[in-house]
Amino acid sequence: MTEEATYSGPNRIFSGIQPTGNLHLGNYLGALKKFTDLQNEGWEGIYCVVDLHAITMPVEPAALQDQTRQIAAAMMAAGLDPDTSTIFVQSSVRAHTELTWIFNCVARMGWLEKMTQFKDKSGKDSERASVGLFDYPVLQAADILAYKATHVPVGEDQKQHLELSRNIAARFNQQFDAPGFFPLPEGLIEGPGARIMSLKDGTKKMSKSDPAENSRINLIDDADTIARKIKKSKTDTHGDMPETVEGLEGRPEVANLVGIYAALSGQSDEQVLAEFGGKGFGTFKPALADLAVDHLSPITQKMRELLDDPAEIDAALRKGAEKANAVAEPIIEEVRRVVGFWQA
Incomplete structure (x- = not known):
């Protein structure tokens, strides 16, 4: 599905990292370093620890909290400045979940059934997988469009999800007679370091879930x-x-x-x-x-140093949540109006 790209808002980057497992060299070269480079080039960047995505698979609550701080610490240590970029935790901004439900009513089952990552993650027993895992790409679309992000750094394994986000944005704009309301986000072309492979098998991507x-x-x-x-x-x-x-x-x-x-x-x-x-x-x-x-x-x-002083991390994440809410809430208010929800 396509739409004339009439969106006229500012350029804005959104990206997120799941708080599962230890971050590694591939995450740094493929994501964190690029985020910092984009920040230094003057892009407005919104960077998120996507804990709502993390719970689509079984996760220990205490580990989730620890790894959330670890991701935030890595973002800051790699050079992201909380005063320049927005660094926050996904679950602290409710616009993500509200927009996901609205997009659930815009997206089509056939679109989601084509998503290869669900098949990969659910394995042979897909009937026992969570609904959240199946709906994961719609939440990704909401993550991006809650901020009307125009650009998304994506790896090869996320290009299909970005295309779904574009389809959802176009369908929303068309269905609610709101041309150009949401941008059709574009992928940023990744350069060197975009795909770092395992040190033990050069045909497999370096992964934080690899038992080796x-x-x-x-x-x-x-x-x-x-x-x-x-x-x-x-x-x-x-x-x-x-x-x-x-x-x-x-x-x-x-x-x-x-x-x-x-x-x-x-x-x-x-x-x-x-x-x-x-x-x-x-x-x-x-x-x-x-x-x-x-x-x-x-x-x-x-x-x-940051992990030894979690109060500094938490303060940066609270500040980031305030900044993220300040961007997302007016957009969600406008979405409610466009959809026709009653407002006091």
Whole structure:
């Protein structure tokens, strides 16, 4: 479904991170670093710890609270400034759930049944999955459109959900004769570091849910742990580092390590191979470990300082919730009027 893009409001970014598991290098390069770069480029950014999404799967309440603070600490340690960007917890802004219900009455079952992520997460026993897991993409649409966000940094696995958000926005605008009321949010093209793979399997994305601890570099890992994980990372039996990008084909683990080095150093794969091509992994891995430690250690230290003083995190999240509510509530008031809800 498409609509003439007549929205004339300000450009605004929305993105969220689930408070489940430890954040890792892939989360940093694929999300947190990009959020900070966008902030420094002058974008208005709204960044959310999406705890409502987290409970679509079983979760321990105490762990949810701890991990919510950990995500917020990581956002701040990576460079997001609570005075410049909006950092808050999803459940503290009720506009998300209210707009989800309205969008539930706009979206179509056929749209949701096409969502591949539900099939992946629910497995073979989808009838035992929660309704919330099935409806997860509608909540995502509400997350974005509660702020009339125009742009969303998305990974490959979220492009289908972004398209659903666009369809819901277009359907709402059409159904309620409100052209241009909601923007049709666009995905921001991701550059280097958008897809960091497992250190143990270059064909699988680095994941906080992977039971193999050595498959990822956690943001709270110390320098020795980072170096050890990189030293033990899987390569292959095809010899030394290739000298050209073409030589990375068919070598997913090596390509992943080169990609990590490139993303951390701000270089291209070609530049990395110009320096290390033809050399052994005994040379490359220590250099990568040093680079990763230099880049991540300040973030790890800041995260630990923040987590040692949760009052600072909580104060930033309360302030962020106030800022988020100040944006979302007028939009929801207008939605109520457009839909025809009674208002005192």
